[in-house]
Amino acid sequence: MSGPTEELANNSFAARLSNVYLSILALFCFKLFIKVSLNLLTYFYIVRGNRKEAARISAEFYEYGRHISWVDRSPLHDAASQGRLLALRNLILQGHNVNALTIDHVTPLHEACVGDHGACARALIEAGANVNASTIDGVTPLFNACSVGSVACTEILLQNGAKPQSLIYNPSPIHEATSKGHYGCVEALVTWGADVDMHIPHLGTALYTACVCQELECARKLLREAAEKDCTAVVKLLLEFGADINTRNSDFQRPVDVAPPSSLTEGFLLIYEATPQLLGQMCRLCIRDCVGCDRLHLLSNLPLPYRLRNYLQYK
Known part of the structure; x- marks a missing residue:
């Protein structure tokens, strides 16, 4: 009689153990389902523009707030964005996190700048x-x-350790300042070591950006920098895009005056001054000037031969 009883007990234990495993598996699947659902819900709110609700879900269910604050708009963000200095200082004294992040990782310092x-x-x-x-x-x-174009914020950041140059695939400060003609920011960046020759695949160099956007003051600054560093290729590129070889700095010096003596750049500038420009180059610059920098992207739509359109677009 003991045999059947023992076998029945073993079967009962195996059944209970199997139920435990099934329960654990069911709980795991349920938690996975909840996390996937919350991710989808968060994404839905972001797409619909309701980032506040998305941030609340992230903070509540994923416990991001242990070390950094994941909120969509903290009081510090609001004070910084509105320039309320007294309120900002009071919030800092109260212990608010100056590195609080929104769901997009925007900090109060981003807002202030x-x-x-x-x-x-x-x-x-x-x-x-x-x-x-x-x-x-x-x-x-x-x-x-x-x-x-905030020169004050640019200089404050650079003086306190901000990197003047970003990673190659990140938005570039010098390209942004150049494209919008913010000469003061460009000057500060160059002073603090920004590389005017940094090439970004979809933008080119800052010098190229200055020429394409026809930002005269920025082109002048970059042209002088290129001349002083004996960058003949850069000087040639700027002049090809219409930079003025006779532009003067605050000391009334032209690029050839600030080029290193007996350098390749000085020789190139002297030859360029004495050599008449090609008629094709003069026509290209004249057409691009008439079109205007805001409409240069429409050059490809002009009813012109393919090779001529490419020539106008420096292709």
Whole structure:
């Protein structure tokens, strides 16, 4: 009689053990389903523009708030974006995190810089704000400052350790400043070591950007920098895109005057001055000037031969 009883007990134990495993598997699948659902829900809110609700879901269910604050708009963000310095300082004294992040990784320092609020930016940096913080799109506070032409914020950031040059695939401060003609920002970036020859695959160099956008003051600055560094290829590129060889700096010096003596750049500039421009080049610059920098992207739509359109677009 003991045999059947023992076998029945073993079967009962195996059944209970099997139920435990099934319960664990069911719980795992349920948690996985919840996480996938929350991810989809968060994405849905982001697409619909309701980032506040998406941030709340992230903070509540994924526990991101243990070390950094994942909120869509903290009081510090609001004060920084509006330039309310006194309120900002009070919030900092109350212990608010100066590196609080939105769901897009935007910090209060990003907001201060895009609003051209230099005093707020300085207060945040003095309280420990990360000057090289990057959003999910790779945007830094320095990029924001250059985007709006805030020379004050640009200099404050650079003085406190902001990197003047971004990674090659991230938004570039010097390209942004150059494309919008923010000469003061370009000058600050160059002073702090930004590489005017940095090439970005979809943008080219900052010099190329200055020429394409026909930003005269930025082109002048970059032309002088290229001349001083004996960058003959860069000087040639700028002149090809219409840079003025007779432009003068604050000391009334032309590019040939600041070029290193007996350098290749000096020799090239002297020859260029004495050589008449090609008629084709003069026509190209004249046509591009008539079209205007805001409409250069429409050159490909002109009813012209394929080779001529490419010539006008420097292809």
